[in-house]
Amino acid sequence: MSAPAPGPVRPDGASHGPAYGWPxxxxxxxxxxxxxxxxxxxxxxxxxxxxxxxxxxxxxxxxxxxxxxxxxxxxxxxxxxxxxxxxxxxxxxxxxxxxxxxxxxxxxxxxxxxxxxxxxxxxxxxxxxxxxxxxxxxxxxxxxxxxxxxxxxxxxxxxxxxxxxxxxxxxxxxxxxxxxxxxxxxxxxxxxxxxxxxxxxxxxxxxxxxxxxxxxxxxxxxxxxxxxxxxxxxxxxxxxxxxxxxxxxxxxxxxxxxxxxxxxxxxxxxVTAGQTVGDGLRPTALLSPRGRSYGDGPTDFQVNRTAAAAGVATSAQGPGWTLQLIGPTEVRLSREDLLAMPQHTAELPIACVEGWSTVQTWTGVRLRDLAALAGAVDVASARVVSLERAGAFSRATLGGSAVREPDAMLALRVNGVDLSLDHGFPARIVVPALPGVHHTKWVSTIEFSA
Amino acid sequence: MKGFRAAYGASPLHLLALLGCLALSGSAVLRVLDGPAPVRIAVWFLGAVVAHDVVLYPLYALADRSLSGALRRRRAAPGSVNWVRIPALLSGLLLLVFWPVVTQHSEPAFRTASGLDQDVYLARFLLIVAALFGGSALLFAVSRRR
Known part of the structure; x- marks a missing residue:
């Protein structure tokens, strides 16, 4: 058993490689x-x-x-x-x-x-x-x-x-x-x-x-x-x-x-798949940064960028916040105005480029209703701007089909409660199938273009 | 055709594939040169090869040879090295891949992103290492019993 296994034989004298090319x-x-x-x-x-x-x-x-x-x-x-x-x-x-x-x-x-x-x-x-x-x-x-x-x-x-x-x-x-x-x-x-x-x-x-x-x-x-x-x-x-x-x-x-x-x-x-598969299996992702639990409250799910890090903790909570809609007509809406509009609820994932994801139940105003309010028809794109100033994803442009998508919304609530500050209070974008960083948080302006 | 093959050393398809590769990767390199931090990107590209070929590989080959050598001198059965080699290799792989969270090297950026710290990962890593070596020891004991 411990005898060395017979090895390959090097043909005697022959060079063990392909032929020489030029020169x-x-x-x-x-x-x-x-x-x-x-x-x-x-x-x-x-x-x-x-x-x-x-x-x-x-x-x-x-x-x-x-x-x-x-x-x-x-x-x-x-x-x-x-x-x-x-x-x-x-x-x-x-x-x-x-x-x-x-x-x-x-x-x-x-x-x-x-x-x-x-x-x-x-x-x-x-x-x-x-x-x-x-x-x-x-x-x-x-x-x-x-x-x-x-x-x-x-x-x-x-x-x-x-x-x-x-x-x-x-x-x-x-x-x-x-x-x-x-x-x-x-x-x-x-x-x-x-x-x-x-x-x-x-x-x-x-x-x-x-x-x-x-x-x-x-x-x-x-x-x-x-x-x-x-x-x-x-x-x-x-x-x-x-x-x-x-x-x-x-x-x-x-x-x-x-x-x-x-x-x-x-x-x-x-030790990582639980970060993608679902919130029930998340604890199994022992070595993934996204295997941690935040607790079991309605807003205790994965945060991508904290309000403190984004520098919006004060501006997002201030009483003066209004949403600015820019289209053929310009509209300013308070959070109360938005909550008085028809609300839509959908279960949608936030999925990050880093591979982790989390599915939550979001409630808010459909983007197409907001577009109509601004008088925008045949929307080609919607530029969403956050209260955040510095980050690479403090603004994002959504295509026309994303604005028309029935489940696409400006979310105000999640899992039956108001959004938490870290999840984008007072309002955030949620669009099915888009990368997480385009779900802009702490939205201040949406500009619709035809 | 035979002359081409003899001079070049391979078929025309071989040359075509290589030229295509150089053209496509060259155009990506030109884009990098146009953008920010091309030197850093190049250093990481070359550094990855050097780190693997000249650091990582010699390290694990040396560790493996000394382990196997020590066991051979004790006239252990040829496969017995695996009871140590396999849990060690898996532990090393986990440390290599999860180095940033296990050493808490990325904690500041992670806190910005998630609001959480990285205190738990070293303990979790050590528990997995303990489970790997413990499981191996258990299997070894069972195999000895039979």
């Missing part, structure tokens, strides 16, 4: 040169589990799941409705965006599911990405560094691939935990990082898909899932240099490694 003498000389660092000695890599099959399994998981993260990310940017100035960051990505479209306001859980998937899946893929990188790390230290122009340029794009996925995962993880240590605008960095990743990912898939499929066919998954540690052997010699030339005795089976990576993904999901 041949250069690549051949590089190959003959002694590696300048000891870490470039291929026999230092001893894991008997590394090999094309294991790498292909991790690759296949990422090939299926990462497109979901990419698409939900691009959709999230579209949900901010970048066609209106000031709504989305980065403000002008040129043609690096989806075509403009009116983000739908139904079903109400659309953004909640989109972001739950983006953040939840992104987090669950952290162990898979780390395992994939572990499985191919010997190639980073391969000697010679290249045998052709093709290999050299491909390695450059691999640097983009690895850099961008690590950049995306680290900025995403930090942002969901309110750690802005990176010191640049999260949205801007994460958005353009995603385009670099998308570019490098597509090229990698085009180049490596045949290798992945061939490697997957090399061993049977059910067979590996039946193989215990005692039967675990190194994969046969491969010219790509993933299989150890001098493998150590295995200490874990391939199925053990797969179970470990899956278990790690499951663990990350278990």
């Amino acid at each position: 041949r003498p250069l690549w051949a000389a590089l190959d003959r040169a002694r590696p300048p660092l000891r870490v470039l000695d291929p026999t230092l890599w001893r894991s008997p589990l590394r090999g094309p099959w294991l790498t292909a399994v991790f690759g296949a998981v990422l090939l299926v799941s990462l497109p979901v993260v990419i698409v939900t990310g691009l959709l999230s940017y579209a949900a901010y409705e970048p066609r209106f100035p000031g709504n989305a960051f980065p403000a002008d990505p040129g043609w690096l965006r989806l075509p403009h479209f009116a983000w739908p306001t139904s079903p109400s859980w659309l953004y909640r599911v989109n972001q739950g998937l983006h953040v939840g899946l992104g987090l669950a893929l952290v162990p898979v990405v780390l395992a994939k990188l572990w499985s191919v790390l010997p190639k980073l230290f391969a000697w010679p560094p290249a045998r052709s122009v093709a290999q050299l340029v491909e390695r450059l794009t691999i640097a983009l691939l690895v850099g961008s996925i690590l950049f995306e995962l680290s900025t995403g993880v930090l942002n969901t935990q309110y750690d802005y240590v990176f010191g640049f605008d999260f949205y801007t960095g994460h958005y353009y990082g995603a385009w670099v990743f998308l570019a490098a990912f597509l090229a990698h898939v085009v180049i490596k898909l045949p290798v992945m499929l061939r490697s997957l066919r090399g061993r049977s998954l059910p067979g590996e899932l039946r193989t215990p540690l005692a039967g675990t052997r190194s994969e046969p010699y491969d010219p790509d240099g993933l299989v150890a030339l001098d493998p150590a005795a295995p200490t874990i089976s391939r199925r053990g490694v797969l179970a470990l990576v899956a278990g790690a993904s499951g663990l990350l999901t278990a």
Whole structure:
């Protein structure tokens, strides 16, 4: 049992890599040169589990799941409705965006599911990405560094691939935990990082898909899932240099490694998913910043920006607050005037870009009734301004379809009581399926444009 | 076609994919250069690679080798290292991912956003670590009994 497993055989004398490209003498000389660092000695890599099959399994998981993260990310940017100035960051990505479209306001859980998937899946893929990188790390230290122009340029794009996925995962993880240590605008960095990743990912898939499929066919998954540690052997010699030339005795089976990576993904999901799934399961999100309870009162649900932090604690509570409606006619309404109008009640989520969400029962005046009061017909957009002055989302523009949406409202009450100050008293926007930060709190003005 | 492949080292499709990749990522880089803080973004991009390849990987590889080596010298069964390795790896992953809340590094910004502190996370993290190692010890004891 403790006897070393038979390793792959390096064909005698033959160079273990693809043929040299042009200029041949250069690549051949590089190959003959002694590696300048000891870490470039291929026999230092001893894991008997590394090999094309294991790498292909991790690759296949990422090939299926990462497109979901990419698409939900691009959709999230579209949900901010970048066609209106000031709504989305980065403000002008040129043609690096989806075509403009009116983000739908139904079903109400659309953004909640989109972001739950983006953040939840992104987090669950952290162990898979780390395992994939572990499985191919010997190639980073391969000697010679290249045998052709093709290999050299491909390695450059691999640097983009690895850099961008690590950049995306680290900025995403930090942002969901309110750690802005990176010191640049999260949205801007994460958005353009995603385009670099998308570019490098597509090229990698085009180049490596045949290798992945061939490697997957090399061993049977059910067979590996039946193989215990005692039967675990190194994969046969491969010219790509993933299989150890001098493998150590295995200490874990391939199925053990797969179970470990899956278990790690499951663990990350278990300690965070409650932030998205619902308020009953929220306490299970032990390590999520949004797994905490505020209590069990009607306004004890997740706060995104406190009134104190927004600097509106005094102005929002003052007796002089009125809502200004700007349209063909200009109207000023007190909170009493608003409460005297027909009230609408709907159960709607607040869903944050950070992946957490909370569903509450909101009551207030429909936006379309307010538009009518201001004499606005055929509304194309409504610019909502908060009492808050400083924040990036102290104002937001809603599209015409959001204003016409029957459940879209200026909420005055939640769960049968007045809004609390931290939840936007005296009045806040609630629109189904829009990102949480566009549910502007402490509203002072709504300007309707045709 | 055969000449191209020999000179370049791969198929024309390979070259096309790489050129497409460089063009698309290049246009994203140009946008970043136009915006605020391009240097910081570049530093984080490169820093992420260096942190993984030159810091994180060597650290866990070294930890794993010393652990496996110590057990081999004691002539332990080949798989016995996993009783320690697996809970340690999972604990390390949780610490890596949840570093900001566990160390309360992001508390000021979190308080601005939510009005809450981060006092609970270190204790919760340690409890999960205890459960991981405790669960492993329990399974080890059960496997020994059989």
